[in-house]
Amino acid sequence: MEPQVTSKEIFEPSEHQHIRYNPLRDEWILVSAHRMKRPWKGQVEKPTEVNIARHDPTNPLCPGATRANGEVNSEYESTYVFDNDFPSLQPDAPDPGYRRCELLEAQFRPGIAIIILCKVMCFHPHSDITLPLMSIPEIRAVIDKWAELMVELGSKYQWVQIFENKGAMMGCSNPHPHCQVWASTFLPNEPRLADQTQRDHYNSHRVPMLLEYAKLESQKKERIVVENEDWLVVVPYWAMWPFQTLLLPRRHILRLQDLSDKERDSLASIMKRLLTKYDNLFEVSFPYSMGWHGAPTGQSILDDNSHWQLHAHYYPPLLRSATIRKFMVGYELLAQAQRDLTAEQAAERLRNLPEVHYKLKQNQQEK
Ligand code: H2U
Numbered sequence: 001m002e003p004q005v006t007s008k009e010i011f012e013p014s015e016h017q018h019i020r021y022n023p024l025r026d027e028w029i030l031v032s033a034h035r036m037k038r039p040w041k042g043q044v045e046k047p048t049e050v051n052i053a054r055h056d057p058t059n060p061l062c063p064g065a066t067r068a069n070g071e072v073n074s075e076y077e078s079t080y081v082f083d084n085d086f087p088s089l090q091p092d093a094p095d096p097g098y099r100r101c102e103l104l105e106a107q108f109r110p111g112i113a114i115i116i117l118c119k120v121m122c123f124h125p126h127s128d129i130t131l132p133l134m135s136i137p138e139i140r141a142v143i144d145k146w147a148e149l150m151v152e153l154g155s156k157y158q159w160v161q162i163f164e165n166k167g168a169m170m171g172c173s174n175p176h177p178h179c180q181v182w183a184s185t186f187l188p189n190e191p192r193l194a195d196q197t198q199r200d201h202y203n204s205h206r207v208p209m210l211l212e213y214a215k216l217e218s219q220k221k222e223r224i225v226v227e228n229e230d231w232l233v234v235v236p237y238w239a240m241w242p243f244q245t246l247l248l249p250r251r252h253i254l255r256l257q258d259l260s261d262k263e264r265d266s267l268a269s270i271m272k273r274l275l276t277k278y279d280n281l282f283e284v285s286f287p288y289s290m291g292w293h294g295a296p297t298g299q300s301i302l303d304d305n306s307h308w309q310l311h312a313h314y315y316p317p318l319l320r321s322a323t324i325r326k327f328m329v330g331y332e333l334l335a336q337a338q339r340d341l342t343a344e345q346a347a348e349r350l351r352n353l354p355e356v357h358y359k360l361k362q363n364q365q366e367k
Helices: 033-037 136-154 189-205 209-220 261-282 330-334 343-351 358-366
Strands: 018-022 027-031 080-083 099-101 104-106 116-122 159-166 178-184 224-227 231-234 245-249 288-293 311-315
Touching: 116 136, 136 159, 136 178, 136 261, 189 209, 189 288, 209 224, 209 231, 209 245, 224 261, 224 343, 231 261, 245 261, 261 343, 261 358
Parallel strands: none
Antiparallel strands: 018 027, 080 116, 099 104, 116 178, 159 178, 159 288, 224 231, 231 245, 245 311, 288 311
């Protein structure tokens, strides 16, 4: 016999457990916000800030430095892109071909060679700066370079994944501001799933899922962190990570390269505002993994991709302080994702934070 609901209390999402549906991944998240009330005896203090040199000639990502393969970087003054010297693919590795025997399958699309091209893109010549501390024109240069790489690599590769791992906590090996770009001849799992769920939604509603979602969020206003004329950032209803956000355009846009001049400027502005709030939350350079998802490219460019909507995911691991992170362990690994504070509570905390970076405020006070 199934357990029966016996409570006479009125349901409050911030008080009572419930499950929320993630339509992009077709999965459920357990929300148990009452757990935030449990006593916390763990660490809360801030780690001491490490001083990063503005220029270190031995750092392979700096202008003029020599990289692992002996190549010397140019004396770049804005963004700088180079082929990763430690790519996840060896260019001359033998093709496994298509193999299938019962439960052992290699190469999910027969006849399509698995090729991945890995690039590193530096955002700025200085190592002691991060995106929220860069100027709007400097961030705009990053966006323009992203769009350029999407066109260049998208002409050949079906999926171009732009992603930034920020902070040692996210496995980033170098503090110099940079992201990576991996282009592949196949759709990796996450975009393959997002392609399917968005396609299913479009087929039954005739409107792109994330366009409809952005409209809903901009009416409800409960989960918005920052917004402007062209963009909005929400803690999605189905967020897994405590301060996870979703960056969405207000109009239907397939890919980064389709953004207008004005939309690129407003994107630079909203990124700066969001990332400043992130840093201000625990007064630390906020770690995260972020990445762009847009309509597939390569041989898919001529297909009807109306179901796609460009968006960026930000997945930060921190929960309670600059050092206390959320772990996706026990229940998450073995059953399903679970979160303590609700998406609405996380959005409210981020929304109420100042838009002046704490480091700039400190500098002003010291003067
Ligand atoms: P991450 O710290 O986010 O991994 O980025 C640094 C990247 O830079 C990493 O992928 C590459 C590493 O392979 N790299 C080079 O391509 N050449 C070097 O000389 C050092 C680092």
